Amino acid sequence: MEGESDNDLRLSALCKSLGSLWLASDVVEVSTEIPPTKRQECNLTLFGKLFSKPNVNFQAFTNTMKKAWKTESVACLQKESGLFSFVFQSEEDKDRILKTGPWSFTNNILVLKQCEPEIPEHCYEFSCYAFWVQMGGILPGWFREDVVADLAERMGRVVEIQMEANGNGPHKAGKVRVELDLNSPLKSGAILDIGTKKLWMKFKYK
Incomplete structure (x- = not known):
């Protein structure tokens, strides 16, 4: 657009009139190694x-x-x-x-x-943070780390996965640390598609 072109020309002219904002003598060289x-x-x-x-x-x-x-x-x-x-x-x-x-x-x-x-x-970016989330409702036959990870990715970036015993029984529970966007609503769960079955997996935030 013509207005945008005029603004670009004015900005270029202003930058040219300012000249160099720093001199070679302003540069301080330091070692690249951190003590x-x-x-x-x-x-x-x-x-x-x-x-x-x-x-x-x-x-x-x-x-x-x-x-x-x-x-x-x-x-x-x-x-x-x-x-x-x-x-x-x-x-x-x-x-x-x-x-x-x-x-x-x-x-x-x-x-x-x-x-x-x-x-x-x-x-530093303070709009994201990692939460522990408990996975509930996964059938024993599909309780694997890759399945837990796929479900957790629906919430955010997976940081850590823990597969742990669920009480004194033979079954295990999944707990995942996920980095969430604090500006977005929390997801209450996700659907696990197993062939002809679609099961609702509930997320419980710690």
Whole structure:
């Protein structure tokens, strides 16, 4: 369109008038190797964001999370409203908290992300999070890891699958950790098509 073409020309002219926004002397070269101490610091750090209500009492929040996590060995810092960093003293504590989530504060989910040394803090995506989901209703003859995975993929990206005993009986139950889009409605189940049978498989979120 003519209007769009005019805008493109004006933008090109503006960029040309600005010239170079940086000089060669502005470039700082650093080693491509990350020091082991900084990598370890990142390994011990989680970033967390409250998904729906960012404005909370910071002291009450940190006290509640330390109690829920059963640890005092974590340093909490509020980076901005609703965004936090948690630095643990051991990777065992950090991994346990990541694996046993999700966690929440006053019914507001806390989305946790592992700190990565190559990613800027403002570039983390907090709209997806991994939940444990129980699979119910799968017939014993079709209770296999590939079937559980196919069902779980209807919810989101599969992170982990656990096939475990269902009580004291001979049958097993499937539990899957799935990364879900928090902006999308939760799926209540999926249909398992077995030849002439179509069975409803119920998803139970942990």
